Amino acid sequence: MANKPSIPKGTRDFGPQEMARRNYIFDTIRQVYQLYGFQQIETPAMETLQTLMGKYGEEGDKLLFKVLNSGDFLTKVSDEELQERNALHLAARLCEKGLRYDLTVPFARYVVMHREELQLPFKRYQMQPVWRADRPQKGRYREFWQFDGDIVGSDSLLNEVELMQIVDTVFQRFGVRVQIKINNRKILSGIAEVIGAADRIVDITVAIDKLDKIGIDNVNQELREDGLTEEQIQKLQPIILLEGTNDEKLATIAEVLNDSETGLKGVEELRFILSSLGAGSGSAAASLKNELQLDLTLARGLNYYTGAIFEVKALDVEIGSITGGGRYDNLTGIFGMPGISGVGISFGVDRIYDVLNQLDAYPKDATNGTRLLFINFGQQETAYCLPVAARARQAGIRTEVFPDAAKMKKQMAYANAKQIPFVALAGENEISQGRLTLKNMATGEQQLLTPEELIQAVKNLGC
Secondary structure (H helix, E strand, O other): OOOOOOOOOOOOOOOHHHHHHHHHHHHHHHHHHHHOOOEEOOOOOEEEHHHHOOOOHHHHHHOOOEEEOOOOOOOOOOHHHHHHOOHHHHHHHHEEEEEOOOOHHHHHHHHHHOHHHOOOOEEEEEEEEEEOOOOOEOOEOOEEEEEEEEEEOOOOOHHHHHHHHHHHHHHHHHOOOEEEEEEEHHHHHHHHHHOOOHHHHHHHHHHHOOHHHHHHHHHHHHHHHOOOOHHHHHHHHHHHOOOOOHHHHHHHHHHHOOOOHHHHHHHHHHHHHHHHOOOOOOOOOOOOOOEEEEOOOOOOOOOOOOOEEEEEEEOOOOOOOOEEEEEOOOOHHHHOOOOOOEEEEEEEHHHHHHHHHHHOOOOHHHOOOOOEEEOOOOHHHHHHHHHHHHHHHHOOOOEEEOOOOOOHHHHHHHHHHOOOOEEEEOOHHHHHHOOEEEEEOOOOOEEEEOHHHHHHHHHHOOO
């Protein structure tokens, strides 16, 4: 007996019902992006490793899926190299391409390659799958979709304000309560500077970013292992565990960073964003519906963030971050184009899908399939029904005609299995009167109607 086929761990199949739900997610986010003037692009699934490597930090590089060169990929590899079994060295020799890890680095590459065609500031959204060679677990997959929005070519903090409004609007439309967390990498750099560990900024941010997962004691232990002194670790404690309102936190951190020009610039940037969104002192003209909270433990370990950083958590479901992003002023400089500032967000579509499933938060019409099924009694009856089915589709009603003249029980079972709410029947009696019988599958009610009346009846109950 042949082995049953399987799919790789960390990947999933999606059936019709699941795709209807996912398309609701895609369509909702797409519509919000378009409201703010964003335009869609796509990039290849594969990028050169030269494009990808070194952009995500050492941990990120390890999670890149690498693609073997075409043809005889061992041609340029000596026996000695094979016997050394140095995985990193062999990968560099055998692979020139990799699957994209996210959509931001490919977008930066796109901007550099197409700069002459772009009108700056350029606002793009992109909806495609990405791949990470991570350990699969709940809410974490090896293949998953991201839905990114980025603005490049502008230093204005109004871009950060706009992205927070987009996040807020998207989750309002989903009916999901979220908390939007915000911080600034300049503040984190300032903290490292004032405690005398400026050269340890990456180690510090990677460690404190794990606070929610591993707790303060384990964070401190990781900092010790990274080479921080006990005095430096103690100076970090009140900063990591800072409490109060956004304004109170900003006031406290401004005092701590009084001697750090970089840190104070980060404070002022956050103060502007929070004030503009009604989440701090000042005008609340652009007030958000969801909570926007300053969280100094938010670090986001990716190396390319340079200013504001964001993360979104669902309040009613236990799951990791469902949206994140930040400003990455220096990213295009890596590809030979300095001076192009960018800021972006990424919606984790697969995690949002899991959240909406757990909350059963899909609107009814988002997952509806066929609304009207015409029963097939034979060639003559089908010839009578086909023009009516065509008119129903023209009226926007999702309509099927059963393809085979099967037993009525089988056709009705098909309608029930697909949760089709209306069934139309046209036998000899109906045809002689120029009418059809419309059956409401939920109530069992039947009506003898003209084609026009049938179409209107289905439309009145939602198509």
